Amino acid sequence: MRRDLRLALLLLLSAALESNSMSPPGKPVLLGCRSPEKETFTCWWEPGPDGGLPTTHRLYYERERLEGIHECPDYQSAGKNSCFFDKNHTSIWVDYFLTVVAFNDLGNATSDPLKMDVMEIVKPDPPENVTLLVKDIEDSPHLHVGWQRPQNTDTESGWVTIKYKLRVKQENNKKWKEYMSGTQTHFSLYSVSPGVEYSVQVRCRLDHGFWSEWSNTSHVKIPDYLQDKRPFGILVSTLCVITFIATMCILVMKRKYLKKCFLPPVPGPKITGVDFTLLKSGPTEDAINSLNQNFPLMVAWKDQMEDYLIVTENDIGLEPHPFISQKRKNRSMFSSSGFCFHSEIQSQDSRLSLNEQEKAGKRNHEIQQFVKSNKSLSGTSLSNIEQTQQCSHKQQGTIINFGITEATQQSRSHHDNTVKPLTDSGYVDIRRHEENTEEVDVKTLQYSRVKEMNSDNTLILEKENVSRPGYMDVQRQENTEGYSRVKEVEGDSMIIVQKQILSSDTYYKETGLTGFSKVGVCAELDSGYVDTIPVTHLM
Amino acid sequence: MANRKNKAGKLFMSGSTLLYMAAVCSAVPVGDLLDRASQGSDTLHSLSTILSHELQDSHFPPIGRVIMPRPSMCHTSSLQTPNDKEQALQVSESDLLSLARSLLKAWKDPLVVLSNSANDLPHPAHNSISNKIQQLQEHSKSLGDGLDILSGKMGPGAQSISFLPYRGGNDIGQDKITKLTNFHFLLSCFRRDSHKIDSFLKVLRCRAANMC
Numbered sequence: 001m002r003r004d005l006r007l008a009l010l011l012l013l014s015a016a017l018e019s020n021s022m023s024p025p026g027k028p029v030l031l032g033c034r035s036p037e038k039e040t041f042t043c044w045w046e047p048g049p050d051g052g053l054p055t056t057h058r059l060y061y062e063r064e065r066l067e068g069i070h071e072c073p074d075y076q077s078a079g080k081n082s083c084f085f086d087k088n089h090t091s092i093w094v095d096y097f098l099t100v101v102a103f104n105d106l107g108n109a110t111s112d113p114l115k116m117d118v119m120e121i122v123k124p125d126p127p128e129n130v131t132l133l134v135k136d137i138e139d140s141p142h143l144h145v146g147w148q149r150p151q152n153t154d155t156e157s158g159w160v161t162i163k164y165k166l167r168v169k170q171e172n173n174k175k176w177k178e179y180m181s182g183t184q185t186h187f188s189l190y191s192v193s194p195g196v197e198y199s200v201q202v203r204c205r206l207d208h209g210f211w212s213e214w215s216n217t218s219h220v221k222i223p224d225y226l227q228d229k230r231p232f233g234i235l236v237s238t239l240c241v242i243t244f245i246a247t248m249c250i251l252v253m254k255r256k257y258l259k260k261c262f263l264p265p266v267p268g269p270k271i272t273g274v275d276f277t278l279l280k281s282g283p284t285e286d287a288i289n290s291l292n293q294n295f296p297l298m299v300a301w302k303d304q305m306e307d308y309l310i311v312t313e314n315d316i317g318l319e320p321h322p323f324i325s326q327k328r329k330n331r332s333m334f335s336s337s338g339f340c341f342h343s344e345i346q347s348q349d350s351r352l353s354l355n356e357q358e359k360a361g362k363r364n365h366e367i368q369q370f371v372k373s374n375k376s377l378s379g380t381s382l383s384n385i386e387q388t389q390q391c392s393h394k395q396q397g398t399i400i401n402f403g404i405t406e407a408t409q410q411s412r413s414h415h416d417n418t419v420k421p422l423t424d425s426g427y428v429d430i431r432r433h434e435e436n437t438e439e440v441d442v443k444t445l446q447y448s449r450v451k452e453m454n455s456d457n458t459l460i461l462e463k464e465n466v467s468r469p470g471y472m473d474v475q476r477q478e479n480t481e482g483y484s485r486v487k488e489v490e491g492d493s494m495i496i497v498q499k500q501i502l503s504s505d506t507y508y509k510e511t512g513l514t515g516f517s518k519v520g521v522c523a524e525l526d527s528g529y530v531d532t533i534p535v536t537h538l539m
Numbered sequence: 540m541a542n543r544k545n546k547a548g549k550l551f552m553s554g555s556t557l558l559y560m561a562a563v564c565s566a567v568p569v570g571d572l573l574d575r576a577s578q579g580s581d582t583l584h585s586l587s588t589i590l591s592h593e594l595q596d597s598h599f600p601p602i603g604r605v606i607m608p609r610p611s612m613c614h615t616s617s618l619q620t621p622n623d624k625e626q627a628l629q630v631s632e633s634d635l636l637s638l639a640r641s642l643l644k645a646w647k648d649p650l651v652v653l654s655n656s657a658n659d660l661p662h663p664a665h666n667s668i669s670n671k672i673q674q675l676q677e678h679s680k681s682l683g684d685g686l687d688i689l690s691g692k693m694g695p696g697a698q699s700i701s702f703l704p705y706r707g708g709n710d711i712g713q714d715k716i717t718k719l720t721n722f723h724f725l726l727s728c729f730r731r732d733s734h735k736i737d738s739f740l741k742v743l744r745c746r747a748a749n750m751c
Binding site: 087090117157159161207 | 735
């Protein structure tokens with residue numbers, strides 16, 4: 001008896017001990033259900049405390065328009081504590097009443113029922129294969145987002161209509177911007193900035209059900225199209241800079257030419273017959289003295305209407321120079337300094353004063369020099385017929401007439417006797433015409449020096465047959481007033497002079513080729529004149 | 540003679556006018572009509588969903604977890620409709636249209652009852668609810684007219700409509716709980732039926748017009 005009682009007590013104690021750690025399972029909780037495509041659905045529950053014993057859970061459901069209580073067809077496919085209803089077990093527009101029962105050895109527990117309609121639990125899977133493309137990088141870059149519908153949805157039959165939504169975020173920004181896409185599986189984003197990275201996510205929903213989860217984030221960086229154009233821009237700007245620098249260099253180097261071209265020099269005043277270069281050297285004392293001294297002379301010169309000796313070089317032809325035929329009073333003064341000028345005594349000529357002063361000054365100077373250098377000449381009155389080198393190129397209209405003609409047979413010159421009315425001031429007028437127009441240089445002319453003059457009408461010419469211009473000295477009698485016309489020139493050193501006063505009975509003849517020659521008097525009238533000038537005028 | 544001629548002329552004119560109008564009406568393709576109709580049904584269902592959520596969230600505990608006392612089945616539950624995709628795809632186009640038209644017509648009277656009850660509904664958002672009920676009525680009417688036109692183009696089967704009378708009467712309850720419960724129940728039935736109509740029309744749109 002006691003043994004049985006003790007055994008019973010022990011058993012009871014053990015049973016009591018064991019029953020303290022074990023209990024029937026707790027009440028499970030149905031979490032919810034979800035249908036991804038309106039064709040199947042899955043339900044999940046959460047088990048309660050298991051009571052220390054292995055517990056199993058079972059889901060039972062009742063359905064509208066279906067008799068009986070049915071158990072979950074599939075506990076495995078959807079994972080632990082879930083029930084998957086396949087297409088055969090899924091009906092729409094009918095109510096389901098679900099319960100989950102937990103079983104263990106000690107008991108069971110039933111969850112609260114859940115009423116649901118498939119129509120209310122539709123939540124699709126997120127869209128798949130989200131692709132990002134940057135298009136039209138050169139013109140207007142935009143981001144093209146493309147995706148695919150969830151694979152288990154059936155849109156071809158129209159059973160489901162999927163609408164999409166995407167959201168975009170810039171890399172630095174935390175705020176998403178959402179865009180509705182409707183039923184299209186692509187979307188173009190035009191407000192993209194180059195050089196920025198964008199993140200894109202897409203989600204969808206069926207009819208008016210729940211939105212799916214966001215798809216995996218896709219990233220893309222918009223290329224900086226300015227960089228593509230940057231080398232081009234650098235090239236263009238470099239070329240422009242180089243061109244500009246080259247242009248500036250050319251302008252600087254050619255500035256003188258440009259100055260000449262755009263700012264031509266203003267021509268200074270120009271007076272015919274006056275050489276400013278000579279003036280620039282500054283007037284010498286002699287010149288100043290001569291200027292001062294010759295003033296009265298000039299006045300006297302003007303009065304002498306007919307006292308002049310014209311030595312002209314006429315390379316135009318046999319015609320008389322036009323301004324001589326116009327009966328101007330021309331005076332040609334010669335000096336040994338190589339200065340030849342042709343003074344025009346005109347009442348209207350305003351240049352006269354300066355010319356006369358200059359020439360008078362020079363002339364006086366030269367005459368004095370000549371007086372010193374020619375000792376052989378005894379005559380006090382000297383009339384110098386000299387021709388200078390500068391005659392020809394000094395004045396363009398210069399006419400150098402030799403009153404004394406020479407009958408030279410030189411090839412280059414053709415002499416002609418021209419008659420010119422001369423005063424009896426003692427000049428010898430030799431007119432020589434140069435047919436050879438090239439030869440303007442007076443250097444080729446021949447000069448004859450008048451050595452002495454015989455009593456009345458004898459002219460001794462000292463001919464120096466030199467190519468260099470020499471001079472012709474005409475030595476005259478002091479009081480001789482009259483013309484002596486040169487009839488002809490014979491040979492190199494023969495001048496036939498005809499004196500008019502003597503009524504053409506006498507002429508001067510010069511004989512001899514070289515050296516001195518004596519001049520004879522010929523008695524012909526109609527030749528050139530030899531004019532005599534009183535020396536007092538020169539002094 | 541002149542009278543006869545006048546009468547004949549008038550008959551001729553009226554006949555030609557009718558023919559012309561028929562021609563013009565048939566000129567609109569079925570696909571465009573279906574597309575327009577499915578847009579309308581989509582709006583209808585969206586409105587009803589929003590309305591039921593508005594009613595639920597503020598006042599009631601989540602319906603899914605508590606079995607509401609179900610007074611009866613929906614008055615349109617007697618109508619045999621497909622319950623899954625395979626069944627729905629097997630139904631002919633004209634039958635689908637007929638079902639949609641029947642369902643829509645069945646809600647003409649109950650919507651009036653809902654509209655009347657919404658004003659007195661003991662709910663904080665009863666004004667917004669009443670406004671949405673009115674919108675539901677308008678959309679329902681326009682969709683019904685559109686489906687009537689469609690039925691003329693889809694064959695004789697589309698013309699038949701099942702009669703589904705509403706027998707709940709104007710009174711939805713006396714006390715607050717009953718009112719709200721009945722209101723909610725009616726609304727849930729309408730939400731289901733609007734979803735059916737929407738689904739059928741979208742299937743029709745895909746199949747008949749190849750717009751998928």
